[in-house]
Amino acid sequence: MWYPDPETLRSPLHASLAVAIEQAILTEKLPAGSRLPPHRKMADRLGLSVHTVSKAYDSLRKQNLIDGQVGRGSYVSGPGPDAAPPRTALEEGFDFSTSRPIRNQEHSKQFQLSLQRLTAELNPSALQDCGFSSGHDGRRAAGAKWLAACGLAAAPEQILVTNGGSHGMSVALSALTRPGDTVLSDCITHNLLVSGCSYLGLKLSGLKTDSSGILPDALVKACRTSGAKVLCLLPSLANPVPVMMPEDRRRELSRIADDHGLYIIEDDPLGPVAEDRPPPVATLVPERSVYMSALSTCLMPGLQAGYMAAPSHLLPSLTGRLLSFGGAGTPLMQELAGCWVSDGTALEIADWQRKALKSRYRTVCGVLNGIPWTGHPAALHLWLPLPDGWSSVDFSQYASQMHIAVTPDAPFLPPDTRSPGAVRISLGAVQDETRFSKGLGLIAALLKLNPHSLPQLAF
Secondary structure (H helix, E strand, C coil): CCCCCHHHCCCCHHHHHHHHHHHHHHCCCCCCCCECCCHHHHHHHHCCCHHHHHHHHHHHHHCCCEEEECCCEEEECCCCCCCCCCCCHHHHCEECCCCCCCCCHHHHHHHHHHHHHHHHHCCHHHHCCCCCCCCCHHHHHHHHHHHHHCCCCCCHHHEEEECCHHHHHHHHHHHHCCCCCEEEEECCCCHHHHHHHHHCCCEEEEECEECCEECHHHHHHHHHHHCCCEEEECCECCCCCCCECCHHHHHHHHHHHHHCCCEEEEECCCHHHCCCCCCCHHHCCHHHEEEEEEHHHHCCCCCCCEEEECCHHHHHHHHHHHHHCCCCCCHHHHHHHHHHHHHCHHHHHHHHHHHHHHHHHHHHHHHCCCCCCECCCCCCEEEEECCCCCCHHHHHHHHHHCCEECEECHHHCCCCCCCCCEEEEECCCCCCHHHHHHHHHHHHHHHCCCHHHCCCCCC
């Protein structure tokens, strides 16, 4: 019969005991069906009162981790690390619409255990102190280490800690523009940039692109005619059309932006997941660049933490907006992010993510053989142009009737941009490899059908 180590228990004792038992369940030291010691035996072994043990057991029972039966005692009822949660209606089908990293059960377990360890070890004030709008020194040092892995050398004092990618984009846009200003981007860009500019009263103008990104001539023309203040770039696979912008294009766009006094917001949520990538644009024009990376995109969806680097003359404005938009995020998440970056866990998960995405890419190449699409072995999604006869809206709606969720092109289009007739397919939302391949096969089959010959569905 399993007992926790009494030396690990801290006040309040009932909560500490409950956490110890929960960790044993999650790590399978106590698999489902294991019997727990009776209240009095547990109390005698640990030097606790029976009342304290009863409170711990009651807490675990409310979490459905243990169950008790009169005459039989208390048993582990789950959930166990491999227990499947109830499926939602969408999970019963195929969700290719949500852009998120591929998840690993071991990483999820590590995430939960790290949170428990931090809440037990940290001084409570560290989890409640919101006095530093830009992040504590230790968290900013972790940010500098993470950005170094992304290819950007930045001192800790240049780093702002953010609450993820959307938060960082809002902060940067509001700091570098005023309502009515023009922002330049790809003609197909991140949906958060489209919505963010709309909320802030900014004019978003999409520029022509090719397979390497924004065309330099298109940027020159826009600089001369639009009076733009900011250029937003997604040069490292974050665009809905996954493009790894080559170094020569990065240098040319940087030179044009510098010549015309444009500030550059570079969003790099995938960070070091992609190998052999060119240096960030921010290394080419550091005095005019704001660089961002988010851990929730390349590591785990629940890890809402990110880092922003900027030149010293922009930091006061960015810091002020950061405070207005909620400060440096949740202290517990920032502590966890800093620990994972500092001890190497973050890079280990990024390496695992890279390998998992390569596997998904190979699956796509096999299932969509003969069908035009744009992707990359390290991208979280692919861009799928639709055959003649399909509109983006009609295809996504028809697919939804087959319990397949895809994202139509509209959310990624700046105002006055014509629909290219395409959908974005996420590679990470469907976690099971077999189901991923099956769902992708259904999409491939639908693409080969003539939409005019299909039965009309009531949308």
